[in-house]
Amino acid sequence: MKIVTWNINSIRLRLSLLKKLIEEHQPDVICLQEIKVEDLLFPLDSISELGYKYLYYSGQKSYHGVAILSKIQATDNFIVEFYNEDKRHIAVKIKDIEIHNFYIPAGGDIPDIKENPKFKHKLEYIDLAQNWFTTNRSKQDKIIVLGDLNIAPHEHDVWSSKQLKNVVSHTGIEREKLINFQNSLEFIDSARHFMPMDQKLYTWWSYRNLDWLKSDRGRRLDHIWVSANLKGRMKSIYSLKDARSWTQPSDHVPYILELHE
DNA sequence: ATGGTTGGCCTCCAA
Numbered sequence A: 001m002k003i004v005t006w007n008i009n010s011i012r013l014r015l016s017l018l019k020k021l022i023e024e025h026q027p028d029v030i031c032l033q034e035i036k037v038e039d040l041l042f043p044l045d046s047i048s049e050l051g052y053k054y055l056y057y058s059g060q061k062s063y064h065g066v067a068i069l070s071k072i073q074a075t076d077n078f079i080v081e082f083y084n085e086d087k088r089h090i091a092v093k094i095k096d097i098e099i100h101n102f103y104i105p106a107g108g109d110i111p112d113i114k115e116n117p118k119f120k121h122k123l124e125y126i127d128l129a130q131n132w133f134t135t136n137r138s139k140q141d142k143i144i145v146l147g148d149l150n151i152a153p154h155e156h157d158v159w160s161s162k163q164l165k166n167v168v169s170h171t172g173i174e175r176e177k178l179i180n181f182q183n184s185l186e187f188i189d190s191a192r193h194f195m196p197m198d199q200k201l202y203t204w205w206s207y208r209n210l211d212w213l214k215s216d217r218g219r220r221l222d223h224i225w226v227s228a229n230l231k232g233r234m235k236s237i238y239s240l241k242d243a244r245s246w247t248q249p250s251d252h253v254p255y256i257l258e259l260h261e
Numbered sequence B: 001a002t003g004g005t006t007g008g009c010c011t012c013c014a015a
Helices: A015-025 A044-049 A117-136 A172-184 A190-194 A228-233 A241-245
Strands: A002-007 A029-033 A054-058 A066-070 A076-078 A089-094 A097-103 A143-148 A222-226 A234-239 A255-259
Touching: A002 A015, A002 A097, A002 A143, A002 A222, A015 A029, A015 A044, A029 A097, A029 A143, A044 A054, A054 A089, A066 A089, A066 A097, A117 A172, A190 A222, A190 A234, A222 A228, A222 A234, A222 A255, A228 A234
Parallel strands: A002 A029, A097 A143
Antiparallel strands: A002 A255, A029 A066, A054 A066, A076 A089, A089 A097, A143 A222, A234 A255
């Protein structure tokens, strides 16, 4: 089973790129963030035509919004509003696994909770998410947590840990909070399970750097965590760097986890 | 140290 997470940055604008992803990788489950469309305008027909019969989405006008496209019917699906009414989470149960798709707040530019309410919001969102899992789920459950978590937690998840230490997405407090969340139910970071900690791996390159390919100043903001009881089922991972060079790309690339059935 | 781009939508906000 192949599961993808991708911040698509407008699902309507990038339907052709979604089609390309599907043709090239045939994922069973596609988890999207920043679909930027209200539910009434969700492109149901176009996506059904791509072979995904089971569509679960939670959108709002202009901002945020998440979706899960599946070839397999979910036996359950639900939404948790962790902070306010922003559409940033949706969960499904597919086969024996509960998949949680997150779009964690980006947090604005200034890494100071007093000066920047968005940064405060981001940190509180992570606390609430962690608390939901420790209250409502246990280590015995089969769970996948994935999405645009908007934090690059480790040194080699960014092009320069030193130069980004005060940049939102890689500050000490964010890194600590994300790792605490991961450890609270002993989730395994699929990327670092396969890729040694001293090797660079990114899923995002800023639009603002037109020379992104040459300078390669990326960050690993998109993640797939699995519960420890799924450790043996992980087969492979890919961060599709090529997708950053597609026509009119998202600034994030799809990140794929392949599981043994 | 600074500014750089994109998407949605309606004049600028969020990323």
